[in-house]
Amino acid sequence: MELDKYIEKVLVSQKEIETVTKSLGAKITKDYKNKKPLVVGLLKGCIPFMSDLIKHIDTNIELDFMNVSSYYGGIESTADVKIEKDLSVTVKDRYILIAEDIVDSGRTLNAVIKLLEYRGAKEVKVVTLLNKPEGRLIDYVPDYIGVDIPKLFVVGYGLDYKEQLRNLPYVGVLKPEVYTKDFN
Ligand code: IMP
Ligand code: MG
Numbered sequence: 001m002e003l004d005k006y007i008e009k010v011l012v013s014q015k016e017i018e019t020v021t022k023s024l025g026a027k028i029t030k031d032y033k034n035k036k037p038l039v040v041g042l043l044k045g046c047i048p049f050m051s052d053l054i055k056h057i058d059t060n061i062e063l064d065f066m067n068v069s070s071y072y073g074g075i076e077s078t079a080d081v082k083i084e085k086d087l088s089v090t091v092k093d094r095y096i097l098i099a100e101d102i103v104d105s106g107r108t109l110n111a112v113i114k115l116l117e118y119r120g121a122k123e124v125k126v127v128t129l130l131n132k133p134e135g136r137l138i139d140y141v142p143d144y145i146g147v148d149i150p151k152l153f154v155v156g157y158g159l160d161y162k163e164q165l166r167n168l169p170y171v172g173v174l175k176p177e178v179y180t181k182d183f184n
Contacts (some may be wrong), residue, residue: 003165007172012153014145020146025056025129027144036060037095043067044166045101045158049129053099064089070110094118101158102130106140116143
C-alpha cells in the first residue's frame with residue numbers, strides 16, 4: 001500500500017496479529033467466564049487491536065474507553081501521565097481488563113491500574129498486543145501479552161508517529177529518514 005513507503009521493515013505481520021489476537025481471545029474467554037469484565041481500551045492506540053480481540057472473546061463483556069497520554073506525539077517518553085478522557089461507568093467491584101497497544105516503560109499502565117484500584121475495582125488486569133521488556137522503567141509484567149518486541153520505535157495497527165500511521169494493518173519500524181524529514 002501507499003503508506004508502506006514510510007516503513008523500513010514489518011515487525012509483526014497482519015497474519016501474525018490475527019493468530020495472536022485469536023489466541024488471546026480464547027484465553028480471555030476461558031479466564032473471564034461468568035465475570036462479565038469491563039474491557040477498558042486505552043485510546044487511541046487500542047482501536048484496531050481491541051476491535052479484533054473482542055470478536056474472539058466468547059463470553060459476556062462490556063466496553064469502555066479512557067484516553068491517557070504519556071508520549072505527546074513524539075518518540076520520547078515523559079514521566080507525566082495525563083487523563084484526557086475518563087470512563088463513563090463506575091469500576092467499583094468489577095473485573096477490569098485494560099486493552100493496550102503496547103507496554104514500554106510501564107508508567108502509563110502503572111498509573112491507570114493504581115487509579116482503577118483506588119476507585120474500588122475488584123481486579124485489574126491488562127492485555128497488550130505488544131510488549132517491550134527492555135523499555136521498562138518500573139517493574140511490571142502485563143497479564144496477557146501478544147508479542148514481545150525489541151526496543152524499537154514501531155508504528156501501525158494503532159501505534160502512531162505524530163498521530164499518523166495508526167491505520168497501517170501491520171506493525172512496522174519507521175525508516176530513519178522519516179524522523180529527520182518534516183512529517184506533519
Ligand atoms: P509507557 O507508559 O512507556 O509504557 O508507554 C505506553 C504508551 O506509549 C503506549 O500506549 C503508546 O501510546 C506509546 N508508545 C510506546 N512505545 C511506542 C512505539 O514504539 N510507537 C508508538 N507509540 C509507542
Ligand atoms: Mg497508547
